[in-house]
Amino acid sequence: MTQEQLRVGILGAGNITRVHAAGWQTYPERAQITAVADVARDRAQAFSDLYTSGAASVYDAVEALVADPAVDVVDICLPHHLHTDAIIAAARAGKAILCEKPLCTNLDDATRIRVVIDETGVTFMSAHNQLFQPSLLEARRLMAGGFLGQPYFFRSIETFQSRAFDPWAGADEQTAGPRAWGWRGDVKQAGGGELLDTGYHATYRLLSLANDRPVEVTAVLSRFFQRQLTVEDTALVIVRFASGTVGEIITSWALDVVGGRHFEVSGELGTMAGGATYLTHQLYGWPEASQREFQPASTFTAEIGHFLNVVQLGASNPATLDHAARALQLIKAAYRSAEEGRTVTLPDDPTQPATPRDAATETTYSAHVPTEAMA
Ligand SMILES: NC(=O)c1ccc[n+]([C@@H]2O[C@H](COP(=O)([O-])OP(=O)(O)OC[C@H]3O[C@@H](n4cnc5c(N)ncnc54)[C@H](O)[C@@H]3O)[C@@H](O)[C@H]2O)c1
Known part of the structure; x- marks a missing residue:
C-alpha cells in the first residue's frame, strides 16, 4: 500500500x-x-x-x-x-x-x-x-547499548484493582457476576481469565525486554478479590529464557504495586525500573538512582x-503474528503449569502448546542444588 x-x-x-x-x-x-x-x-x-x-x-x-x-x-x-x-x-x-x-x-x-x-x-x-510506552522504549534502547551489561532478570507488571464489578454491592453472585463482567466473565468467550486479558500486556512486554525465546514456564494463579469470576484474578509466572535469563510476570485485577511500576530489569552492571512516566536506573555503586521523566503519552x-x-x-x-502467538503460547503454558503444579517446556514454534518438562533446560546460568541443601 x-x-x-x-x-x-x-x-x-x-x-x-x-x-x-x-x-x-x-x-x-x-x-x-x-x-x-x-x-x-x-x-x-x-x-x-x-x-x-x-x-x-x-x-x-x-x-x-x-x-x-x-x-x-x-x-x-x-x-x-x-x-x-x-x-x-x-x-x-x-x-x-x-x-x-x-x-x-x-x-x-x-x-x-x-x-x-x-x-x-x-x-x-x-x-x-x-510496547510504545516511552519508558519501555528508552529502557530497551539503553539495554541494546549495553548500559546494564548482561541482563539477568526481568520483571513485567500489569496490575490494578478492578472495581468493574463491585463485590460489596450485595448482588446475587450467580447472576450478577457474569452479567457485570459481560463476555469477560465467560471463559468460553474470554478464553481465560485475567492473565489472558490484562496479563497479555505484561507477557508481551516481558518478551520484548528479554528479546529471547522462552523455554520454561512455571505459574501460580490466584483469585484474591474478584470472587464472582470462575477464573484467576491474579497470576505470577516465572519464565526461563534460552540464554538462561529469567523473567517474571505479575498481573492482577485484585491488587496493585507501589508507584505504578511496569517493569524492572537487573543485570551485570545495574538495575532499571519503569512506569508510564518515568525510568529509574541505578548502576551498582551509585549512591542513588537517577530518574528520567516522560510526558504522559497515549500508547494507542x-x-x-x-x-x-x-x-x-x-x-x-x-507485533507480528509470531510475536502475538508467542505471548499466547506462554500464557497457555502458564495455565497448564498452574493447573498441573509443575514447570512446562515451550516448543520453538509459537503456535504449539507446552509439554510437561522432562528435564530442566541447561543454560549458562543453571544452578544445581547439592543433596545437602535439600535435606
Ligand atoms: N489494549 C488495551 O489496553 C485494551 C483495553 C480494553 C480492551 N482491549 C481489547 O479490545 C477488545 C474489545 O474489548 P472492549 O473492552 O472494547 O469490549 P466491549 O465489550 O466494550 O466492546 C465489544 C464490542 O463488540 C461488539 N460485538 C460483540 N459481538 C459482535 C459481533 N459478532 N459482531 C460485531 N460486533 C460485535 C459488542 O456489541 C461491543 O460493542 C478485546 O479483545 C480486549 O482485549 C484492549
Whole structure:
C-alpha cells in the first residue's frame, strides 16, 4: 500500500474503539475512518455520528464490513473469541489488519490464522500498545547499548484493582457476576481469565525486554478479590529464557504495586525500573538512582501511528503474528503449569502448546542444588 490516505473499518464499537478512534484521528492526512460494525447497530451508528459526523458506513456484521471496497484496513476491537474469524475474513478480503490483544483464545486458532496470513500476505499487526510506552522504549534502547551489561532478570507488571464489578454491592453472585463482567466473565468467550486479558500486556512486554525465546514456564494463579469470576484474578509466572535469563510476570485485577511500576530489569552492571512516566536506573555503586521523566503519552495513538508506518512506509513490525502467538503460547503454558503444579517446556514454534518438562533446560546460568541443601 502507498502513502495515500488509508480507509479504516473498525469492528466493534465498544470500550476500546473510542480510544482507537482518537488514535486514527491523530493522523488525518494518513487515515480516515470510513466504516464501523457492531452487532449493536445503534452503537455503531452512535460511533459513526460522534467520530465521523455520520460519514462512516454502519454495519451490523463483520462480513459486511470486510466486504466494503471502501475499506483498506480493518481494526479489530471485538471480544476475544471473535478475533479469529474476523482476522481470517479480513485477510481473505485482502485488508491490512490491526487486531486488539489477545491474538485469539487458543493455539489451534493461532495456527489457522497463521495459515491464512501466510497465504494472503496481508499486513497483520497485533495491538500491543504497551510496547510504545516511552519508558519501555528508552529502557530497551539503553539495554541494546549495553548500559546494564548482561541482563539477568526481568520483571513485567500489569496490575490494578478492578472495581468493574463491585463485590460489596450485595448482588446475587450467580447472576450478577457474569452479567457485570459481560463476555469477560465467560471463559468460553474470554478464553481465560485475567492473565489472558490484562496479563497479555505484561507477557508481551516481558518478551520484548528479554528479546529471547522462552523455554520454561512455571505459574501460580490466584483469585484474591474478584470472587464472582470462575477464573484467576491474579497470576505470577516465572519464565526461563534460552540464554538462561529469567523473567517474571505479575498481573492482577485484585491488587496493585507501589508507584505504578511496569517493569524492572537487573543485570551485570545495574538495575532499571519503569512506569508510564518515568525510568529509574541505578548502576551498582551509585549512591542513588537517577530518574528520567516522560510526558504522559497515549500508547494507542503511538501504536496506530506505527501501524501506519508499517503499512505505508514498510517500517518493521514489532507485533507480528509470531510475536502475538508467542505471548499466547506462554500464557497457555502458564495455565497448564498452574493447573498441573509443575514447570512446562515451550516448543520453538509459537503456535504449539507446552509439554510437561522432562528435564530442566541447561543454560549458562543453571544452578544445581547439592543433596545437602535439600535435606
Ligand atoms: N489494549 C488495551 O489496553 C485494551 C483495553 C480494553 C480492551 N482491549 C481489547 O479490545 C477488545 C474489545 O474489548 P472492549 O473492552 O472494547 O469490549 P466491549 O465489550 O466494550 O466492546 C465489544 C464490542 O463488540 C461488539 N460485538 C460483540 N459481538 C459482535 C459481533 N459478532 N459482531 C460485531 N460486533 C460485535 C459488542 O456489541 C461491543 O460493542 C478485546 O479483545 C480486549 O482485549 C484492549
